[in-house]
Amino acid sequence: MNNITEKLERLLKRVEKPGRYIGGEVNSVRKSPEDTDVNFCFCFPDIYEIGMSYLGLQILYKAVNDRNGLFCQRAFHPQEDMEDLMREEGVPLYTLETKTPLREMDCIGFTLQYEMSFTSMLNMLDLAGIPVFSRERGEDMPLVIAGGPCATNPEPLWEFVDCFLIGDGEEALPDFLEEIGKAKKEGLSKRDFLRRACRMQGVYVPAFYDVEYNEDGTVRSYIPNVEEAPTTVRRNILPSIEDAPFPVDPIIPMVEAVHDRAVVETFRGCTRGCRFCQAGMIYRPIRERSREKIHDIALRQLRNTGHEELSLLSLSSSDHSEFEELALGLIDMTKPMNVSLSLPSLRMDKFAFEVLDRIQEYRKSSLTYAPEAGTQRLRDIINKGVTEDDIYESVREALTLGWNHIKLYFMDGLPAETYEDLDGIAEIVRNIKSINWQVNGGKLGRFRLTVSVSNFVPKAFTPFQWESQDTPESFRDKHNYLSEKLKMKGVTFNYHDDETSAFEAVFARGDRKTSALLYNAWKLGAKLDGWTEHYRPDIWEEAFRVSGIDKDFYTTRKRSFDEVLPWDIIDCGVTKSFLRSEAEKAYRAETTGDCRIKCRGCGINRYVKCEKEGILNG
Amino acid sequence: MAEYVLKFTKTGYSKYISHLDLMRVFARSFKIAALDIKYSQGYNPHPRMSFAQPLSLGYSSFAEYLEFETVSEHTEEELLAMLRPLLPEGIEILFIEPLDIGKKTLASETVAAEFVISFDTDATEEDLQKIMDGYVSQPEIIALKRMKKTKRLEETDIKDKIREISVSKPDQAVIRCVLDQGSGSNLSPEPLIQSFMKYADLDVPRWDVEVTRRRLFFTDRIQFQHIDNPL
Numbered sequence: 001m002n003n004i005t006e007k008l009e010r011l012l013k014r015v016e017k018p019g020r021y022i023g024g025e026v027n028s029v030r031k032s033p034e035d036t037d038v039n040f041c042f043c044f045p046d047i048y049e050i051g052m053s054y055l056g057l058q059i060l061y062k063a064v065n066d067r068n069g070l071f072c073q074r075a076f077h078p079q080e081d082m083e084d085l086m087r088e089e090g091v092p093l094y095t096l097e098t099k100t101p102l103r104e105m106d107c108i109g110f111t112l113q114y115e116m117s118f119t120s121m122l123n124m125l126d127l128a129g130i131p132v133f134s135r136e137r138g139e140d141m142p143l144v145i146a147g148g149p150c151a152t153n154p155e156p157l158w159e160f161v162d163c164f165l166i167g168d169g170e171e172a173l174p175d176f177l178e179e180i181g182k183a184k185k186e187g188l189s190k191r192d193f194l195r196r197a198c199r200m201q202g203v204y205v206p207a208f209y210d211v212e213y214n215e216d217g218t219v220r221s222y223i224p225n226v227e228e229a230p231t232t233v234r235r236n237i238l239p240s241i242e243d244a245p246f247p248v249d250p251i252i253p254m255v256e257a258v259h260d261r262a263v264v265e266t267f268r269g270c271t272r273g274c275r276f277c278q279a280g281m282i283y284r285p286i287r288e289r290s291r292e293k294i295h296d297i298a299l300r301q302l303r304n305t306g307h308e309e310l311s312l313l314s315l316s317s318s319d320h321s322e323f324e325e326l327a328l329g330l331i332d333m334t335k336p337m338n339v340s341l342s343l344p345s346l347r348m349d350k351f352a353f354e355v356l357d358r359i360q361e362y363r364k365s366s367l368t369y370a371p372e373a374g375t376q377r378l379r380d381i382i383n384k385g386v387t388e389d390d391i392y393e394s395v396r397e398a399l400t401l402g403w404n405h406i407k408l409y410f411m412d413g414l415p416a417e418t419y420e421d422l423d424g425i426a427e428i429v430r431n432i433k434s435i436n437w438q439v440n441g442g443k444l445g446r447f448r449l450t451v452s453v454s455n456f457v458p459k460a461f462t463p464f465q466w467e468s469q470d471t472p473e474s475f476r477d478k479h480n481y482l483s484e485k486l487k488m489k490g491v492t493f494n495y496h497d498d499e500t501s502a503f504e505a506v507f508a509r510g511d512r513k514t515s516a517l518l519y520n521a522w523k524l525g526a527k528l529d530g531w532t533e534h535y536r537p538d539i540w541e542e543a544f545r546v547s548g549i550d551k552d553f554y555t556t557r558k559r560s561f562d563e564v565l566p567w568d569i570i571d572c573g574v575t576k577s578f579l580r581s582e583a584e585k586a587y588r589a590e591t592t593g594d595c596r597i598k599c600r601g602c603g604i605n606r607y608v609k610c611e612k613e614g615i616l617n618g
Numbered sequence: 619m620a621e622y623v624l625k626f627t628k629t630g631y632s633k634y635i636s637h638l639d640l641m642r643v644f645a646r647s648f649k650i651a652a653l654d655i656k657y658s659q660g661y662n663p664h665p666r667m668s669f670a671q672p673l674s675l676g677y678s679s680f681a682e683y684l685e686f687e688t689v690s691e692h693t694e695e696e697l698l699a700m701l702r703p704l705l706p707e708g709i710e711i712l713f714i715e716p717l718d719i720g721k722k723t724l725a726s727e728t729v730a731a732e733f734v735i736s737f738d739t740d741a742t743e744e745d746l747q748k749i750m751d752g753y754v755s756q757p758e759i760i761a762l763k764r765m766k767k768t769k770r771l772e773e774t775d776i777k778d779k780i781r782e783i784s785v786s787k788p789d790q791a792v793i794r795c796v797l798d799q800g801s802g803s804n805l806s807p808e809p810l811i812q813s814f815m816k817y818a819d820l821d822v823p824r825w826d827v828e829v830t831r832r833r834l835f836f837t838d839r840i841q842f843q844h845i846d847n848p849l
């Protein structure tokens with residue numbers, strides 16, 4: 001019994017849902033740390049129930065544990081009651097599998113899914129007794145790495161993370177860990193190891209670059225300070241995901257996770273090219289799993305887990321090239337198993353209704369549409385290829401078939417947005433209401449319409465990466481305006497917090513200087529910021545003050561096309577010139593079609609073949 | 619149709635799995651094993667299974683019983699082979715056997731349970747035994763007990779619900795007791811722990827006290843084929 005085990009007994013009796021902190025779940029992996037070359041801990045900077053719902057964890061857990069000599073364990077951010085007791089009783093953050101302190105690992109890796117989890121990452125390091133600053137960690141401390149979508153602009157975390165793994169991780173992560181194993185045998189220092197590792201694709205070691213700034217605070221240049229460091233770090237791209245490791249026996253969470261269901265990734269990437277969407281750019285090109293493979297994985301997962309729900313994962317379910325056969329096949333499979341099938345981000349066309357009709361359960365739920373903007377002009381600017389007529393036709397069909405809850409998603413604060421575009425949102429809502437009126441014979445009936453508006457956050461590696469973000473005041477005015485406009489019977493209006501979007505925006509396009517903001521916010525007590533009950537705007541305001549960071553420089557400032565951007569050090573595959581031409585087309589309200597019709601020249605095919613290029617007829 | 623009882627342990631970290639989560643664990647392992655478990659009728663069918671006595675979160679146990687019904691008959695070996703690999707660490711199946719008790723349930727036939735309560739203390743075994751003698755010879759043993767109806771903590775006499783009690787100190791202090799447990803008369807170890815500590819003037823935080831259920835006692839109507847002694 002190690003020291004932690006004994007102390008844990010005293011803690012677990014005092015906390016809510018102790019099942020989060022014990023591990024031992026069915027399908028969790030046990031290896032002997034002593035007989036392992038490299039001990040790795042996968043860290044999710046949020047609580048157990050959130051982290052365990054995240055498919056990427058299960059994928060990488062398997063990818064690493066499938067290799068001999070590597071052992072992947074897990075750690076999550078504890079809830080406050082547990083954290084307080086851990087600090088009080090001196091229990092460092094430990095791995096769920098073997099209750100080993102994180103600081104005894106060879107390497108720990110954080111997944112960065114959203115900017116608001118950055119403070120939790122620092123807090124987890126601290127709870128583990130690991131200095132948060134990379135430069136303060138000696139040879140006895142684990143190597144701290146990070147990956148995930150937010151790592152595509154890694155700079156806000158440059159002082160805390162030793163090395164980033166950019167791009168697809170299924171092969172890159174275990175390969176990287178094996179390199180650590182070799183370096184350990186050779187007795188290399190961490191720095192010497194990193195000098196070697198930075199030659200691997202997708203490996204970014206911030207310490208190997210010096211950054212020079214212009215007088216106005218923008219970046220002048222990145223200068224490698226070791227000869228091994230590449231001038232840009234190219235994202236890892238799996239040419240195909242067909243045979244990539246995928247868990248058919250995922251860990252079954254002990255405490256009910258947010259999403260307790262079987263999940264299969266049907267494809268990665270997207271060809272539509274919405275100009276605000278980071279995922280649509282950084283996961284290019286589109287790579288599909290075959291229908292047979294998806295079917296096989298789904299069946300084995302369901303058999304191995306007893307899950308009662310199956311969900312597909314992709315940026316838009318309907319875009320799989322064999323979606324119809326796939327959906328019908330999955331219905332035939334799940335029906336007799338009493339498993340409910342969910343097809344997120346479904347394009348609501350004729351076929352979708354047929355499918356939903358056959359999945360009876362859907363009768364009870366709502367239908368979702370995401371026009372994103374209120375007028376055709378603005379939808380053209382953001383390149384959201386959907387027309388109002390498409391939506392109205394589909395809604396009419398839905399209401400006729402007996403659905404009565406419609407959800408609409410919009411963004412506000414988009415580039416070139418005016419109040420006319422907000423009026424457009426209200427117009428769409430009115431039109432849908434009157435369609436309901438017609439369908440329901442002049443009555444409101446049980447009709448409900450939920451309108452959700454989220455604040456536009458300009459993201460790195462999108463055509464809008466140069467754009468200015470609205471001020472919190474402007475967001476507030478727009479929300480108030482919409483609240484008034486949408487005061488209608490049967491309509492609910494939701495919107496996001498005005499302040500958090502600004503913090504997200506700072507980190508989404510932050511340079512190295514923003515790390516001070518992050519550090520100060522954490523020092524002042526920020527953590528689990530994604531949770532309303534933990535999020536403290538006052539702390540963040542104070543952190544801005546203390547760190548002397550000019551918020552507007554990162555949020556509302558429009559960048560010029562020739563500015564050196566902090567994330568230019570990363571090559572995500574899509575060229576800057578393509579992004580720029582997309583931005584310029586946006587200014588002219590010109591659209592760019594789907595690249596399954598014809599290649600639009602984004603540049604990713606310099607590195608990897610686009611298997612779906614031109615498969616559709618224009 | 620066949621009815622079975624499954625006896626299992628809940629030790630190590632598995633004692634922190636809540637009652638509800640444990641239900642899910644079993645329901646799910648039946649499902650994965652593709653066992654033809656019988657489902658309840660009604661709008662939201664759930665597998666027909668129930669625990670003899672729920673166990674408080676944080677208690678270990680060597681004597682948990684789960685009743686369940688299947689559509690067809692199975693051998694014990696078959697069921698063991700199916701279910702053993704599907705349970706989390708610390709949940710060990712001790713035996714599975716057919717159960718034939720008609721309309722009765724193990725819950726309704728439970729009468730008492732044996733608990734072992736252990737904690738660290740400076741007091742010697744002799745001291746502790748003296749204290750225990752005094753504690754049990756009180757005309758009434760008053761403790762704060764959560765009332766079934768009002769859900770409030772109220773002072774009551776728990777003496778007649780304590781069937782046996784003794785203390786020893788092999789290493790830690792160990793109170794072994796048999797308490798009423800069941801639908802008729804029921805006493806959780808919690809009021810006993812609290813009133814004993816108070817009587818003995820011992821300042822042991824509750825989280826430093828370990829409780830283990832070692833055995834459940836049933837009415838004579840329940841006779842297992844397997845030897846049902848405590849481990």
Ligand code: SF4
Nearest residue numbers: 595599600601602610
């Ligand atoms: S290179 Fe062409 S086909 Fe490939 S993702 Fe880019 S635009 Fe689409």
